[in-house]
Amino acid sequence: MSNITLSGTNVETNGTLPKKGDKAPNFSLKATDLSTKTLEDYKGSRVILNIFPSIDTNVCATSVRKFNEKATGLKNTTVLCISRDTPFALKRFADDEGVEHVTNLSDFKTGDFGKTYGLQMTTGAMEGFHSRAVVVLDETGTVIHSQQVPEIGEEPDYLSALKTLL
Template sequence: MATIKLGGNNIETAGTLPKVGDTAPDFNLTAQDLSSKKLSDFKGSRVIMNIFPSIDTNVCATSVRKFNEKATGLKNTKVLCISKDLPFAQKRFVSDEEINNVTNLSDFRDGNFGKNYGVEMTSGALRGLHSRAVLVLDENGKVIHSQQVPEIGEEPDYLSALKPLL
């Protein structure tokens, strides 16, 4: 379990984020077209996993916009934006914002991603949603960057996340 903050108040998560050197667990998430996507579907590509509570909040939306912008030009790299938002809300957001360089995936069906990756918040006002975190994986699914953002209201460290990919 990790302890993070929401507005200065302690929040607990279901576990801890995979660490650098770990193999990321596979998952079964829902794409915007309601199809199932697994981590193994992205094997052979480098993957940035931008994990957050809800696309309908300012900081979460900003992280999607920034990773969309920064993903342009990164070779063999996929950006996965993962939340418990319904796929319809994710689709609306990327359509309204003209975002083309990320793949939105939803953990709304069974919530196992949040548990398996240790990001499900188990206390506080946002209990049940994902904490803000970033994982970067190499082509074989090994973690090369891991950040559990300590305060939900803060943006992730984009430069540190992108550094292993440059």
């Protein structure tokens, strides 16, 4: 389990993120068009998993905007923005913000992604939501970067994640 904070208050997660060198666990998530996406759909591409609690919070929205901006110049790289929000909320945000260079995916139905990746918050005000994290995968689905953001209200370290792809 990881110990993180929300506004300085301790929060626990159900496990720990996959570490550098681990094979990323498979997942099944809903896209904004209600299709199902799995890790296998991105085989052969480098993948950034931008994981956050809810698109309807400032820091989460900012992370999607920033990765959308950064993703435009990345070759053979897909950015997946993953939360427990409904596919409809994620689509609304993308349409309203003109977000075109990332793929928003929803873990709303079962929360299995959060459980499998060890980032479901099990205590605190946001219990049940995903913690804020970034995981970067190479073309074979191997983790090359993993960051559990220690304070939920802070943005991830974009530069460290992106440097692994240079």
